[in-house]
Amino acid sequence: MAPHLQKVLGANIVVENVRGGSGAKAMAHVAQAKPDGSVLYGTTPSFVNTSLLSKPQFTYADLEPVMNIFMDPQVVYTTTKSEYKTLAELVEAAKAKPGTISIGVSTPGSLDRQVMERLKKLTGIEVNIATHDGGGDLLVNVLNGTLAAGIGEVQELRGQIQAGEIRLIASYTEKRLDNFPDVPTAREQGIDLVVRKFRGLAGPKGMPAEVFAAWEKAIPAVLDLPEFKKWYQAGGLIPTVMNHEEYAKFMTDFVAEQKQFFADYGVTSD
Numbered sequence: 001m002a003p004h005l006q007k008v009l010g011a012n013i014v015v016e017n018v019r020g021g022s023g024a025k026a027m028a029h030v031a032q033a034k035p036d037g038s039v040l041y042g043t044t045p046s047f048v049n050t051s052l053l054s055k056p057q058f059t060y061a062d063l064e065p066v067m068n069i070f071m072d073p074q075v076v077y078t079t080t081k082s083e084y085k086t087l088a089e090l091v092e093a094a095k096a097k098p099g100t101i102s103i104g105v106s107t108p109g110s111l112d113r114q115v116m117e118r119l120k121k122l123t124g125i126e127v128n129i130a131t132h133d134g135g136g137d138l139l140v141n142v143l144n145g146t147l148a149a150g151i152g153e154v155q156e157l158r159g160q161i162q163a164g165e166i167r168l169i170a171s172y173t174e175k176r177l178d179n180f181p182d183v184p185t186a187r188e189q190g191i192d193l194v195v196r197k198f199r200g201l202a203g204p205k206g207m208p209a210e211v212f213a214a215w216e217k218a219i220p221a222v223l224d225l226p227e228f229k230k231w232y233q234a235g236g237l238i239p240t241v242m243n244h245e246e247y248a249k250f251m252t253d254f255v256a257e258q259k260q261f262f263a264d265y266g267v268t269s270d
């Protein structure tokens with residue numbers, strides 16, 4: 001999005017990938033930045049879960065939601081050489097061979113790690129869940145046969161899908177993805193599981209109203225650009241714009257849901 005944003009906002013956009021602590025280092029950097037809108041954080045569910053499952057110096061509560069941009073559909077994938085053609089087949093194999101199948105997710109605090117716990121509870125399967133530093137490492141271990149399947153996003157898999165190395169066997173969405181109409185949803189395969197993985201922006205506390213207004217004007221304009229639209233549609237991203245107030249409420253509700261999930265599943269004590 002950066003080069004397109006530069007045209008619309010009339011400002012230089014620099015993307016810095018800050019590694020460390022499943023986003024904790026990046027959160028600390030943004031939380032302590034000057035609240036003038038010049039430093040923002042790319043939000044996903046991980047920045048909430050990292051805050052809830054560990055004790056970083058700065059958490060989601062130290063950041064101010066700016067707006068949401070996309071929902072990022074989660075998919076389950078295997079190699080094209082795999083014996084599993086659908087998620088239902090993978091689940092049946094796991095039932096037949098408890099504890100012998102390994103499925104990969106990204107970081108321990110990620111939403112896909114949580115999804116696996118829900119899948120286990122819904123289906124009663126016993127599988128090994130392998131966490132990784134990120135989606136790239138996970139993809140490698142699916143490709144080399146270490147894992148039977150992985151959970152990820154279309155854009156990080158696109159190259160291997162186009163190369164014919166990866167097969168999508170399910171999407172955790174309400175309906176089938178437009179660019180993958182032959183991939184059935186989990187619900188269509190008898191597994192009532194839908195995931196909303198958001199992608200938005202947050203910044204330091206205390207940002208002025210004009211910062212929110214500028215982004216709320218810029219993002220819809222960027223989403224309408226034909227070149228950018230082609231890119232995000234190919235990656236399966238679904239535009240889901242929420243303004244500052246809507247995103248703040250969404251985030252409050254999401255945090256409450258996550259806290260309840262972790263308590264219900266015995267991950268946390270409250």
